[in-house]
Amino acid sequence: MADTLAATEPRLRAGRLDAGALAANFSDAHPPLSAGQALVEAARCYYCHDAPCIEACPTAIDIPAFIARIADGNLRGSAETILSANIFGAACARVCPTEILCERACVRTAQEHAPVRIGALQRHATDALMRTGVHPFARAPETGRHVAVVGGGPAGIACAHRLAMLGHGVTVYEARPRAGGLNEHGVAAYKLPGDFAQDELDFILRIGGITILHDRRLGRDIGLDALRRTHDAVFLGLGHNAVRSLALSPEPLAGVQDAVAFIEDLRQAADKSTVAVGDRVVVVGGGNTAIDAAMQASRLGARAVTIAYRGAPELMSATRFEQDWARTSGIRIRAWSNPRALHGAAGQVTAIEFDGGGPGQGHGPDIEPADMVLIAVGQRFDGGLFGAGPSAVPAMAAGRILVDAGQATSLPGVYAGGDCTAGADLTVQAVQDGKVAALSIDAMLRAASA
Amino acid sequence: MADLRCSLAGIRSPNPFWLASAPPTDKEYNVRRAFAAGWGGVVWKTLGLDPPIVNVSGRYGAVSHQGRRLAGFTNIELISDRPLATNVAEIKRIKRDFPDRAMVVSLMVPCDEPSWRAILPIVEATGCDGIELNFGCPHGMSERNMGAAIGQVPEYVEMVTRWCKAATRMPVMVKLTPNVTDILAPARAAAAGGADAVSLINTIQSIAGVDLDAMTPLPAVDGQGTHGGYCGPAVRPIALRMLGDIARDPALRGLPLSGMGGIGTWRDAAEFIALGAAGVQVCTAAMHHGHRIVADMIDGLSNWMDAKGHATLESFRGLAVANYVPWGSLNVNFRTVAHIDPDLCISCGKCYVACEDTSHQSIAKLPGRLYRIIEDECVGCNLCAHLCPVERCITMVPQPATAARATWAEHSNNPHRTLPGTVR
Numbered sequence: 001m002a003d004t005l006a007a008t009e010p011r012l013r014a015g016r017l018d019a020g021a022l023a024a025n026f027s028d029a030h031p032p033l034s035a036g037q038a039l040v041e042a043a044r045c046y047y048c049h050d051a052p053c054i055e056a057c058p059t060a061i062d063i064p065a066f067i068a069r070i071a072d073g074n075l076r077g078s079a080e081t082i083l084s085a086n087i088f089g090a091a092c093a094r095v096c097p098t099e100i101l102c103e104r105a106c107v108r109t110a111q112e113h114a115p116v117r118i119g120a121l122q123r124h125a126t127d128a129l130m131r132t133g134v135h136p137f138a139r140a141p142e143t144g145r146h147v148a149v150v151g152g153g154p155a156g157i158a159c160a161h162r163l164a165m166l167g168h169g170v171t172v173y174e175a176r177p178r179a180g181g182l183n184e185h186g187v188a189a190y191k192l193p194g195d196f197a198q199d200e201l202d203f204i205l206r207i208g209g210i211t212i213l214h215d216r217r218l219g220r221d222i223g224l225d226a227l228r229r230t231h232d233a234v235f236l237g238l239g240h241n242a243v244r245s246l247a248l249s250p251e252p253l254a255g256v257q258d259a260v261a262f263i264e265d266l267r268q269a270a271d272k273s274t275v276a277v278g279d280r281v282v283v284v285g286g287g288n289t290a291i292d293a294a295m296q297a298s299r300l301g302a303r304a305v306t307i308a309y310r311g312a313p314e315l316m317s318a319t320r321f322e323q324d325w326a327r328t329s330g331i332r333i334r335a336w337s338n339p340r341a342l343h344g345a346a347g348q349v350t351a352i353e354f355d356g357g358g359p360g361q362g363h364g365p366d367i368e369p370a371d372m373v374l375i376a377v378g379q380r381f382d383g384g385l386f387g388a389g390p391s392a393v394p395a396m397a398a399g400r401i402l403v404d405a406g407q408a409t410s411l412p413g414v415y416a417g418g419d420c421t422a423g424a425d426l427t428v429q430a431v432q433d434g435k436v437a438a439l440s441i442d443a444m445l446r447a448a449s450a
Numbered sequence: 451m452a453d454l455r456c457s458l459a460g461i462r463s464p465n466p467f468w469l470a471s472a473p474p475t476d477k478e479y480n481v482r483r484a485f486a487a488g489w490g491g492v493v494w495k496t497l498g499l500d501p502p503i504v505n506v507s508g509r510y511g512a513v514s515h516q517g518r519r520l521a522g523f524t525n526i527e528l529i530s531d532r533p534l535a536t537n538v539a540e541i542k543r544i545k546r547d548f549p550d551r552a553m554v555v556s557l558m559v560p561c562d563e564p565s566w567r568a569i570l571p572i573v574e575a576t577g578c579d580g581i582e583l584n585f586g587c588p589h590g591m592s593e594r595n596m597g598a599a600i601g602q603v604p605e606y607v608e609m610v611t612r613w614c615k616a617a618t619r620m621p622v623m624v625k626l627t628p629n630v631t632d633i634l635a636p637a638r639a640a641a642a643g644g645a646d647a648v649s650l651i652n653t654i655q656s657i658a659g660v661d662l663d664a665m666t667p668l669p670a671v672d673g674q675g676t677h678g679g680y681c682g683p684a685v686r687p688i689a690l691r692m693l694g695d696i697a698r699d700p701a702l703r704g705l706p707l708s709g710m711g712g713i714g715t716w717r718d719a720a721e722f723i724a725l726g727a728a729g730v731q732v733c734t735a736a737m738h739h740g741h742r743i744v745a746d747m748i749d750g751l752s753n754w755m756d757a758k759g760h761a762t763l764e765s766f767r768g769l770a771v772a773n774y775v776p777w778g779s780l781n782v783n784f785r786t787v788a789h790i791d792p793d794l795c796i797s798c799g800k801c802y803v804a805c806e807d808t809s810h811q812s813i814a815k816l817p818g819r820l821y822r823i824i825e826d827e828c829v830g831c832n833l834c835a836h837l838c839p840v841e842r843c844i845t846m847v848p849q850p851a852t853a854a855r856a857t858w859a860e861h862s863n864n865p866h867r868t869l870p871g872t873v874r
Binding site: 042048050107 | 798
């Protein structure tokens with residue numbers, strides 16, 4: 001198929017929108033509840049016995065209690081209830097897919113398809129505490145023990161915080177110049193706008209007892225053997241460190257990019273007008289990363305953005321809420337669109353070709369013009385990062401580090417959690433893993449010194 | 451369409467909804483708007499002798515409940531603070547312009563006969579339909595030996611009522627205070643004094659809350675608070691009880707009753723009428739939402755009466771009175787048992803924890819958050835049925851009688867029981 005786009009301007013271009021439009025597009029996507037709205041919403045909570053929402057929360061926040069404390073004007077107590085179970089309660093209030101977790105389990109969903117807005121209430125309470133700048137928890141007396149945490153994302157920081165609370169010293173080894181993990185580098189900018197991730201990190205670190213060392217990558221700057229020798233325990237919160245790729249063209253084409261890298265560049269750009277984006281963008285994938293990439297491409301000024309998913313629409317892993325939001329934001333979602341090849345001209349991508357034959361898709365080749373193709377077909381953990389150095393590496397299963405119920409790996413004194421281990425790839429799950437690991441490490445250290 | 455016309459002690463109105471004596475009936479402007487909106491009558495805010503009293507700034511203290519900012523309030527406003535002549539002129543104009551509406555004037559003057567004899571002719575000259583003696587105001591005026599200070603002493607109630615009956619041809623309605631231990635005492639006293647009707651209840655003595663920063667009771671006036679009178683939906687059950695006590699009292703049979711206290715909807719009004727009221731008075735709901743609520747009340751009452759086949763108010767007035775009995779008349783052998791509809795249950799567990807923690811341990815929790823009544827343990831208290839957030843999910847099922855109807859007087863546990871065949 002001939003390229004239908006006139007090549008009079010660069011296909012990838014920064015600054016498609018003016019500063020005002022960009023500021024609006026990347027501001028808070030879902031504004032907070034007002035105090036009055038929060039009271040009305042809090043009053044909708046039935047304060048269930050053995051509440052199903054608690055069970056649905058990976059960190060088991062006592063949701064009825066925190067909502068009751070909003071209702072009775074005890075915002076400090078509400079926030080403490082949340083943060084005692086999930087120190088990233090403020091980020092999770094913004095990024096959790098609540099519609100498949102607590103809010104799906106809310107009994108009002110069963111009753112009237114209208115759950116209590118738990119996420120919005122959680123944000124209300126945690127924002128109020130963060131505004132005061134007061135860290136609500138105190139450290140237990142110093143134990144003299146020291147733990148290495150590898151990876152400064154939600155799993156690692158949650159682990160570090162709980163260890164610090166319990167009186168242990170913690171050093172976090174972070175590969176990048178900024179800690180925060182996906183909250184800093186991976187979540188769509190309009191979900192955690194401004195410098196929210198760093199503000200929250202500062203708030204969490206105020207507990208004390210935690211040192212973060214940046215630009216320390218495992219296998220390059222630090223080794224597992226050394227960490228085990230010099231610390232009383234090690235927690236691995238390595239996250240996804242690799243992406244799945246598709247081989248769709250014989251040689252690399254400009255305009256074809258990994259969606260995770262696109263989002264990370266966007267997040268780290270102080271000025272969004274410096275980020276290049278195509279005019280016609282196709283995002284390949286069906287998860288929330290695909291949605292995030294598509295939405296942000298659109299908000300950078302791409303005029304036609306399409307998400308192409310290979311299978312049946314109901315199998316897309318992006319939540320229904322995110323899909324609907326994308327559609328109502330002008331994103332086209334096409335299912336049954338398995339990519340077959342990329343077309344290019346002069347080293348630049350011009351179109352993507354899909355296998356035909358899906359239900360309702362007709363037959364034969366199906367070509368979608370595109371000057372930017374973002375690949376979002378999944379992230380993975382690359383166990384090769386341990387390098388050849390260590391005398392022993394933790395056992396793996398299905399491409400992730402194998403852990404027991406207490407997040408212990410096969411190596412004595414080495415624990416792991418978050419996306420590098422099995423389980424839901426959610427911030428809230430990573431936080432839970434880190435918290436559980438910290439409790440296991442604490443129990444182990446106390447038993448050893450008993 | 452049901453006939454909503456109302457007659458109370460000879461005072462006629464096109465519907466039973468009157469605005470009670472309060473700020474909404476303090477002046478011509480408000481009352482014109484009220485009548486334009488459809489209110490059947492008003493009781494003009496209480497008049498006193500000149501010079502007028504003064505009111506303070508900061509008159510209401512709100513009670514908020516579960517996200518509703520105004521669930522009820524305490525007021526510390528006194529009677530009309532405008533000159534008597536101003537009020538009287540306005541009442542006259544309104545009555546002239548709205549001859550079909552009930553115009554009752556509330557009065558409160560010092561407790562001496564000359565004072566009452568002085569004001570009655572002035573009021574009568576307005577052409578109003580009747581007067582309401584304010585023996586209920588629970589704050590401020592009671593400190594000056596008026597309002598509730600009269601209403602709380604049956605002898606005074608009878609005495610002042612008699613003075614008024616002797617000095618005017620107008621129907622005299624006596625407004626009762628709920629701040630007494632036995633509402634029958636002032637009600638009987640009013641009847642003995644010749645009252646043509648009684649109205650109840652006035653507000654309930656209250657402090658709306660305490661400002662925990664300023665440490666002042668609410669409402670606060672320049673750093674201090676005083677008790678006031680509470681109103682709003684929460685007082686309705688208290689009003690209904692007092693109304694029912696009077697309605698079923700043989701000594702007061704036939705005494706016309708004007709019911710009020712927390713009425714905000716047609717259903718509230720229908721309940722008062724079913725318990726014996728000839729008409730109702732409304733204040734708080736109108737102060738919260740404006741005069742237009744009367745249209746909803748008229749429409750709702752009319753539709754309900756049509757559905758029930760009640761052509762007039764008289765056709766259902768007092769029908770619940772005969773069923774309002776002393777506890778000792780209840781059938782202790784009657785039994786109901788709760789039933790949970792599993793198809794409607796949303797698994798909130800509220801029934802379970804309430805029964806388990808605070809009641810009779812008669813709900814079983816099964817795997818999967820399924821809840822089931824243990825019928826042998828259930829005493830039929832209704833608690834679970836009331837607190838279940840899902841309508842009709844928990845119902846109370848009457849059980850087949852296993853023993854003949856019996857009251858406590860006949861029960862074997864009663865050491866003073868009436869034995870069969872005993873002649874008393």
